Amino acid sequence: MLDTTKDPAHLPTQLIADMGARARAAAAALARKTSAEKSDALRAAARALRAAVPAIVAANGKDMQSGRDKGLSDAMLDRLRLDAGRIEGIAASLESIADLPDPVGDVIDTIARPNGMTLSRVRIPIGVIGIIYESRPNVTADAAALCMKAGNAVILRGGSEAIESNRALHIVLAEALASAGIPADAVQLVPTTDRAAVGAMLQAAGLIDMIVPRGGKSLVARVQAEARVPVLAHLDGINHLYVHSSADPAKAEAIAVNAKMRRTGICGALETLLIDAAYPGARALLAAVAATGCELRGDDAVRALAPEATPATAEDWDTEYLAPVLSAAIVDGPEAALDHIARHGSGHTDAIVAEDTEVAETFLARVDSAIVMWNASTQFADGGEFGLGAEIGIATGRLHARGPVALEGLTTYKWQVRGTGQTRP
């Protein structure tokens, strides 16, 4: 329990230490639950959410009112809103997570040694996961369910503007999970909106094993800059599409338009188009993008082909627009495209359109990003589209898990060694 006799300045640290210790104990108990027990508990939670629609909508109404009073934008209010349809979506998401295969217990590989010992690497939960998120209350349920399905305890820290909604969702979830035999401390919500609690989570090495930030760039940047705990995240998605001279024009146009315009606000959206100087369809390709209403910012060679393009500045090549804006450049061959991506890419998702297999395979081998694509839209950068089920996020770090991270990325492994009395000579 929280010791309230201490210096108030240390309260967030104590609060997180207390929650972390309870989470660690819950994780140990949760690691022993069967896949069926975890899935049944998630289905029970989905039923409980459906039954609690009025209470959740009422709590959300308080957040909506506060948000309007504070002058939140319409976009933020929309992200915050819960109604019966959205709560049904959350419940259905819990059920689809319940249906996913459980990675815990999977044997990654086994080594038989000449001395008769066998060694196996077996998947286990990571332990305690911290989720730091902003205004979407659905993260409360989705992230908790994914962490719990992989056997992890979770500490949730949502945005202050969604605190009433998050509390209501958390109470329903925690009670349903506890009724189904899951330790209540397996899913905890930080009860305070004090921003120092975020700092305490970021410093909680040993208490929290991994932190996943879910939200905008400023949140992710703060988490990456301050965290002493490993972070699974991406900061930018400055994604490139390189159209090689061998590209099929129909594929190039369809992929460029889809990658840029299907949804411009997601991290897998295209931001920079690189057209090979030897590609004969450059003019038509640029016209096809411009025809969708997308603003074009080009280098001189692009502007010679697309009169609607404005001049791109140096900054444009390093900008994630998340908007109907595309920077475009003409490049002299694959090496120049690879150089541009190495200099300006963010390691998220980069793609090539080409019919030349050798060029495409070179691109797939040499672009040093979490996801590299050939003749496919960058908008597929998503755990669901990859067939992984739900995702906890997309990671561009170099260790542990990269690209779309789903249940497997929420596990680690241990070595199990089985002998018959072997001693080391």
Add this chain to the structure above:
Amino acid sequence: MLDTTKDPAHLPTQLIADMGARARAAAAALARKTSAEKSDALRAAARALRAAVPAIVAANGKDMQSGRDKGLSDAMLDRLRLDAGRIEGIAASLESIADLPDPVGDVIDTIARPNGMTLSRVRIPIGVIGIIYESRPNVTADAAALCMKAGNAVILRGGSEAIESNRALHIVLAEALASAGIPADAVQLVPTTDRAAVGAMLQAAGLIDMIVPRGGKSLVARVQAEARVPVLAHLDGINHLYVHSSADPAKAEAIAVNAKMRRTGICGALETLLIDAAYPGARALLAAVAATGCELRGDDAVRALAPEATPATAEDWDTEYLAPVLSAAIVDGPEAALDHIARHGSGHTDAIVAEDTEVAETFLARVDSAIVMWNASTQFADGGEFGLGAEIGIATGRLHARGPVALEGLTTYKWQVRGTGQTRP
């Protein structure tokens, strides 16, 4: 190149930034080398080391003289010493690393999607690895070779007492690798003994992708406390052996003696023996350990069975002796053993001796350590004994790689997506 016009206080930071940038460029070139090219270069380096024995021994002689002048202990001087035999050992080690299978390019798994896309996770080098080590100059060659074989550039920072030896080894290695077509900046040695250079490496997030400390506990503790870069390491090896009531007495005695006494100074050595109260051979087991000259520190129940045992204090259960000393306790059944290990273990290596398969499997499942063993000595906790070839270290963190870490742990993966023009609906 290092800009020497700047404030001297920033020199180590600039030095590491410069080395990091050159390492990144070298890593990009190295990632494109074939396995054969990397292995051939390692064999060339082994030949070069053998040809350079006189120069290396001469450089080492300067370190040895400085060490004697500074009053280094005999143990430290022994770790520092290089002679023809030890250099031959280093060369042979490079050749054995050359012979290991190269993990780079391995396909971890492939997903075929209903829309015709295929997604593969392919192993790639991590990028730039930092190695911070103390007085053993062989680490200069071993760690460089392991990192390079897995396609990584490496920045080596050895102890000041071995600087002449490390420089001599590094020059031979770097020249041999460069002659074999490997970028010279793939293996760099921090040229200064300024301790601030270590701090600069620990802060070099984005320049160095992972740091491996190789040395004593104070070095590892500093690295873990200060690093902003992910660290692969273990701090303690407080390893337990639990002897269940069903244990075969011959196995229990052989394993306990081997685990404690084969080599007491390694991280896989046994530190605490837990004997089940229902195990009938406790007296003989304790006598067998004591007969090796090992000091016993026991709880009251142990002291009743082993008169030579002195009383264990609370501190003993949390102590890694790395010496012929063993703490021992009598526990009431497997749950008590699991509780003791959960409270006092360091997550390195814990073992059970039992003939009861169910109890053993429960132990393997529930002990939350990087390595859990059944009827085998904890001294097998070693990459070579696991059949992995050489190891870069043993890790007790929860992410990326755990237990003995060899070439695979020095790689990560990317997603390669191959389509035929797919766009996302």
